Amino acid sequence: MAATHIFDAPPEGVAADWTMPQDWTAFTAEQHEIWQSLFDRQSAALDGYACRSFLGGLDILRRLKPGVPDFAELNALLKPVSGWEVVAVPGWIPNRPFFEHLANRRFPAANFLRPPEQIAYSEEPDMFHDIFGHVPMLADPAFSDFLVAYGQAGLRAEKLGASDFLGRLWLYTVEFGLVVEEGELRAFGGGLMSSLAETVSALTAPEPRRIWLDIERVMRTKYHFDRLQQTYFVVAGFGDLLRATEETDFASIYRRIADQPALDPGDGWPGDLAYEGRLPAVPAGGERRS
Template sequence: MAATHIFDAPPEGAASDWTISQNWRGFTPAQHATWRTLLDQQSAALAGYACEDFLRGLDMLRSVGPGIPDFAGLNRHLKPATGWEIVAVPGWIPNEPFFDHLANRRFPAANFLRPPEQIGYSEEPDMFHDIFGHVPMLANPAFGEFLVAYGQAGLRAEKLGASDFLGRLWLYTTEFGLVVENGELRAFGGGILSSYAETIRSLTSHDPRRIWLDIDRVMRTRYHFDEFQRIYFVVEGFGELLRATEEADFSRIYKKIAGEATLDPEDDFPGDLAYEGPLQPVRPGPAFMQQEAPR
């Protein structure tokens, strides 16, 4: 299916920063039912796999009602607790407004929901991916500060023509990051946690590589959009993730790696430090796992 929510310019009704009205009352009972099914199934599946901060944030998300969350109501809980608010956008938005929203503690969320026939896997990042996959992590202060720092770095990267390098940091942390928590490997990336099959693979399978986070390595590593990730980067905690971002001289890294070959996930790198801790045991999976798209 071709992407249907990518635009060259803000569509009709969108502001210059790409925000739109959520029009919460316009969602149908069937769409609210799809959201409830997704929320209930995915929440139940993640116990023991998602990090504790994600699960705590998920409780806040559940508190605003059983259907698609009204962003205005969600923000009344979210902003006092975290300093963040959710803004509705039409879909995939360009880098500059995306970075600007993050730098100002606004998390952009796509204002469309996957259809029922794609309930296990959506080909586009939809509202469920954005809200379920990312918003719970805002409950962790260090992770929230990391997103602010990332947005600020993104605005600088736009001027340097280095957004592709920085984009890999987003993909390998915010989307597909792993964290060690109380000696156990857990997931915190939204791309993992909104996909049951990728959650299981990332935490239990011996097939993918797991490497301790190194900013230079991440920015040089090619990302695959159309299959499960072959490499995951691990952090010791979200304070470490924030410190690594704050202490890294991104402009130096951009200049250094601009002339170097892009690495495939399978490639060896002299500084690689493999995660050698225990993996999670495989638990019986829910029936909806069978609906995950094959990759």
């Protein structure tokens, strides 16, 4: 099934900047139960897999009343500690408003929740993915500054017609990124945090390639929409990720790779530097996917 919450123009009730009222009171008792079930399951399972910044930021969500988060209540807790606020959007929005929101410390979150039949796996990013997967990381100063720098880079990329290249950097860091903490690999990407099966696979399975982040390499690498990634990129820390983003001349990379073939997700590259440090232990029973 294709994603359904994709828009080319703001639908009725959505502002020109693609924001909309959350209308928290419209969420049903069933939706509140779905959210709480997902939250309880994921938050209990991620210890030992998620990075410290994510686990610490998760405390912000724990302080909310049970059920679907009320963005007004969430922002009252989030903004004082991070400078960020969450804004409701209808789903996938165009690049320019997305980049503008990030550059101004506004995180767009889908204003819909997956249906009951997709509780284990949502076919498109929903509110749980956006809030649970991403909001805890906003409390990390270096990572939140990286998102601002990414938004600013995105606005420049739009003018150069290079947003697709920059989108790959988003996917392989903000969605599926890995970081080294105390010599061991941990997950920080929102796509991993909202999918325990892929978190465990990314960190413990023997099959995926785990490569130190190289921005040009990332921008040349395609990715999977509908199955586990074959390649994950590793950063030494969020300060390193921020510096790489601020110091890299993206425009020169765009020009250099514009006429080069994209790499398939599982392809190797001559410049690859494999991560060869410690991986977390495989879960009890050897289960890698659920």
